[in-house]
Amino acid sequence: MKLHDSGVWLRAALLALPVAIAQVAVTQVQSELGLRPFAAAVAQEGEQRETRRTPALRNQVYEKLAEAQAAAEAEDLAGAARILEDMLASGGKNELNSYELANVYNLYAFIHYTREDYNAALKAYENVARQPDIPLAMEISTRYTIAQLYFVQERWQDGINSLLDWFKLTENPNEEAYVLLAQGYYQLNDYTKALLNVEKAISLYQEKGKTPKEQWYNLARFLYFEKGDINNTVRVLEELLKHYPDKQYWVQLSHMYGEQKKDSEQLAAMETAYVQDMLDKGTEQVTMAYLYLNAEVPYKAAKVLDRGLKNDSIEDNSRNYEILGNAWRQAQEVDKAIPAMEKAAAKAETGELYARLGNIYLDGDRNEEAITAITRGLQRGGVRRPDSARLVLGMAYFNTGQYDKAREAFKAAGRDERSAKYAEQWIQYMESEIERQRQLAQN
Known part of the structure; x- marks a missing residue:
């Protein structure tokens, strides 16, 4: 994801x-x-x-x-x-x-x-x-x-x-004068001269053993970012965080690590902000969840989303419940995935999430609910792969012994060439199972 x-x-x-x-x-x-x-x-x-x-x-x-x-x-x-x-x-x-x-x-x-x-x-x-x-x-x-x-x-x-x-x-010009000059060049979009002057101010302060001002670092960080110099943007952000450990800098540093393809550092920076309760915006928490999912830690992703949705810091929309449901499912927590996907499907405008919910019901051996969900999804419309949904519907009918309806669902799925092979295999398997049961009944 x-x-x-x-x-x-x-x-x-x-x-x-x-x-x-x-x-x-x-x-x-x-x-x-x-x-x-x-x-x-x-x-x-x-x-x-x-x-x-x-x-x-x-x-x-x-x-x-x-x-x-x-x-x-x-x-x-x-x-x-x-x-x-x-x-x-x-x-x-x-x-x-x-x-x-x-x-x-x-x-x-x-x-x-x-x-x-x-x-x-x-x-x-x-x-x-x-x-x-x-x-x-x-x-x-x-x-x-x-x-x-x-x-x-x-x-x-x-x-x-x-x-x-x-x-x-x-x-002996003071550091503030170099920053003022940098501001002037920044306003005229001369980022090279702006950088030279703000970096001069920062280095002069550091030579004196003093901590450069936060806005100086911020100007340097912005200028490097605008010039596409990701490595120096990261360097300045790391310096910023040594002296001004603010939420926004952890979030920005995480994003910059992502630009450098440093996935573990990207996750670590964002997680540092999260464990300190700095991520008070829903978008930030959702990003945290995505990072956990990318790192294949779905349980932590689900916990972040679940907490945010419960305390209303994350918006309770269909998309966020869908992510929560997927996270619980990847974490093998099917019982927790189902209520999340139920909410996601109920808030969605199309039937796609009902089709996905049917898959989760099937995984949890809740076949009747799978039949209801997928049928509702197909009726609502907007299902991306109706052929796949009908395959799952056929499986649920098969598991409940409704073979005629299962055969009908498989045939409908087989009309799409992407599912034709699987539909035919399921029909053959079902026919052999019906024959096996007939013979068992005779004996």
Whole structure:
């Protein structure tokens, strides 16, 4: 028995996650933006003056900026904006040096971002970056913020370009920057560059003895899967499970082992999730049952299905009861197979399952019930092999001594060339048995 269509929903699971990853990344961008008000900017004054001759921040300008920042922190954004506008008005802009202007625009950006006016915030930060001779640290942090804002607005290529500019200025870029760049390339479907950057972030974290973030692994896993690199998809999933032992990763790993034709590992991964009660979806439990059936462990398959059907986690439809009945039958548990197949047949739209139920009744030496089931199935229609069903019907009639009806059933089966030989053999056997009984009666 094959895995039915379980691969469809498993593939959907493998594909669905990175959309959520992208959303998480944007949310992180919004929460991690370097939106520093004036105090942080002042703290950078004088940094790296050995490479840049940064103009001084004059005392009267400092006082105005401090006043504007205090208003902003008090949530008086309008008041803070008015102070900044006054500083730029009536020739003030020309009187401010580049470093002072950078701090004004930096505080403007903070106000715009607080108002969720991201376009205005972005323009303000770009004005900060345009100012010559600002401290290098200030330019670096500002350019990173600009890149982040582009990502918030889903302007992926602009974000990538800005981030690449930031990388040129930065001696020791952090892991999050590589992941952000990977996200940008992912959104543009450049999976090769996305992989290079997210793997760089993961390796940098590992070199520091730190555990890479779950969403980083997830992005790498998705990208490898999309590139058809099953071996690396498995490798990333195995790494994920070392640090984040979640149900979805066991299920996905099981599916990937199946792609590698590693049947025992496929079963083991899925079973690990099942024994921990992680498989709460009916489709997952049915897949577990199929894996047991493929491994020729029908008893365990039946137990999984029986439990799921009883606690309503598996849908009580004809198909699932049919699988349960087949599992019990393969496990030589005919008495348990019969009620399962009875339910399957009753819920089915065609007579096929009644024909199969007749076979099980015959195996259990319940001939009258076999006759009833097969007759009902043939009357309902949709039986895949009516010739085979009529052979079984003939056997059941024969076992109950209804030889005329048995002969009629065998002849009907013999009209199909696939069963003609067997039907003729059964008729010959029945005639010899009738003759044997006649002679016994005479003696």
